[in-house]
Amino acid sequence: MAGRTDPGSDPREPAAPGFALPPDAPEPLGNGPGGYGRRVLRERTPTLITEVRDRHPYGPGQRRALDALREEIASGAMRPLGEGAPDRARWDRWGAAYFGRPWADVPFLWWESYFYRRLLEAVEFFTPGPWFWVDPFEYWKTAELRDATVAVPAHRRPAADERQALLLASLWGNQADLGFLFGAAGGPAASGGLVADDGALVWSALDAGGPDHVAVVADNAGRELLADLLLIDHLLHTGLAARVTLHLKPHPYYVSDATTADLVACLRHLAAADGEAAAVERRLSETIGTGRLRLRAHAFFCAPWSYHHMPADLAEEFGGRTLTIMKGDLNYRRLVGDLAWPPTTPFAEVTAYFPGPVAALRTLKSDVVTGVDAATLSSLDASGGDWRTSGTHGLIQARVST
Numbered sequence: 020m021a022g023r024t025d026p027g028s029d030p031r032e033p034a035a036p037g038f039a040l041p042p043d044a045p046e047p048l049g050n051g052p053g054g055y056g057r058r059v060l061r062e063r064t065p066t067l068i069t070e071v072r073d074r075h076p077y078g079p080g081q082r083r084a085l086d087a088l089r090e091e092i093a094s095g096a097m098r099p100l101g102e103g104a105p106d107r108a109r110w111d112r113w114g115a116a117y118f119g120r121p122w123a124d125v126p127f128l129w130w131e132s133y134f135y136r137r138l139l140e141a142v143e144f145f146t147p148g149p150w151f152w153v154d155p156f157e158y159w160k161t162a163e164l165r166d167a168t169v170a171v172p173a174h175r176r177p178a179a180d181e182r183q184a185l186l187l188a189s190l191w192g193n194q195a196d197l198g199f200l201f202g203a204a205g206g207p208a209a210s211g212g213l214v215a216d217d218g219a220l221v222w223s224a225l226d227a228g229g230p231d232h233v234a235v236v237a238d239n240a241g242r243e244l245l246a247d248l249l250l251i252d253h254l255l256h257t258g259l260a261a262r263v264t265l266h267l268k269p270h271p272y273y274v275s276d277a278t279t280a281d282l283v284a285c286l287r288h289l290a291a292a293d294g295e296a297a298a299v300e301r302r303l304s305e306t307i308g309t310g311r312l313r314l315r316a317h318a319f320f321c322a323p324w325s326y327h328h329m330p331a332d333l334a335e336e337f338g339g340r341t342l343t344i345m346k347g348d349l350n351y352r353r354l355v356g357d358l359a360w361p362p363t364t365p366f367a368e369v370t371a372y373f374p375g376p377v378a379a380l381r382t383l384k385s386d387v388v389t390g391v392d393a394a395t396l397s398s399l400d401a402s403g404g405d406w407r408t409s410g411t412h413g414l415i416q417a418r419v420s421t
């Protein structure tokens with residue numbers, strides 16, 4: 020379409036066979052009373068629109084578009100993308116069942132992803148001109164990274180402790196989700212521990228040997244990505260992985276999701292820090308240069324679907340990895356399907372469709388959870404806390420046999 024660029028080719032080709040949800044899978048999570056989706060729809064989303072509007076010298080057209088989006092979400096019917104949007108046909112197809120309905124009637128996973136696409140439309144992110152590819156979330160990402168200290172291990176601990184510390188740092192780095200800035204309750208206060216811990220399985224998959232090629236599907240920029248980079252450096256440096264592919268978002272998404280620009284910012288942050296951090300940056304940049312650390316930014320990572328709908332090229336890629344490490348809450352929602360699973364449903368069962376060994380490192384920031392044993396579940400529920408959504412609790416889950 021004249022004057023606009025396409026944010027990516029169609030990321031949802033027909034799913035590879037065998038990926039369908041089982042017929043008895045529970046309902047998608049929606050926006051009903053007491054559910055987390057409703058809080059995001061009613062509180063977080065309008066606040067985010069207002070903050071983005073207030074932090075930028077946008078012109079009248081952008082301001083009107085942001086105000087209209089806020090109105091539409093609060094009380095209107097979901098509209099398709101504008102006529103000139105290069106990806107309009109694709110979203111029209113995807114959203115045929117939802118457009119014209121109130122946002123609250125649309126599954127949480129779907130509308131939240133579409134919300135970020137609409138926000139980019141409102142600020143003219145894909146429109147050549149003065150605001151072309153200006154990240155509306157850069158203000159918060161930069162502020163967060165500026166304050167980030169980098170604790171690179173001093174290699175004084177036993178190797179097993181050190182690698183476990185790096186895995187846990189990558190997991191808890193996921194607490195640094197800038198979306199929490201826009202919620203009513205603020206960010207997570209403390210670490211409440213792990214609700215499931217398959218850490219030993221993760222290491223057994225990596226220790227098993229062979230020409231390991233590990234995939235890391237990144238989540239947030241800043242502190243979380245820094246911790247991920249330290250883990251990746253460890254895997255490559257120690258030879259636990261011969262190669263790593265780091266999957267980033269092709270454009271800004273879910274406030275703080277990491278793009279290639281955010282990776283570059285993290286590498287510069289490491290380079291400017293003292294001692295070992297700068298050495299990590301040199302090693303990582305070198306491995307990017309040689310292709311041992313490969314970057315990808317597939318359009319599917321910004322699509323409104325669970326991984327059951329991943330396109331064939333991504334399925335083939337994951338199928339060839341020794342282990343795929345999925346970071347963060349949204350990747351978890353997409354991995355297990357954002358469905359009302361009974362929390363004790365085994366993680367290995369719900370991820371059996373995934374084409375290769377897979378692990379999830381996530382702090383819990385939305386209702387969906389699987390693989391929690393019955394005793395842990397009853398004590399968490401009895402605690403009366405908001406353990407499923409506050410980000411205070413984490414999990415390491417893995418399915419390593421295929």
Ligand SMILES: O=P(O)(O)OC[C@H]1O[C@](O)(CO)[C@@H](O)[C@@H]1O
Nearest residue numbers: 059196198347348349350384385
């Ligand atoms: O950055 P993460 O860990 O993917 O968390 C993002 C989470 O934040 C929300 O966007 C809003 O709370 C969730 O819907 C989403 O799963």
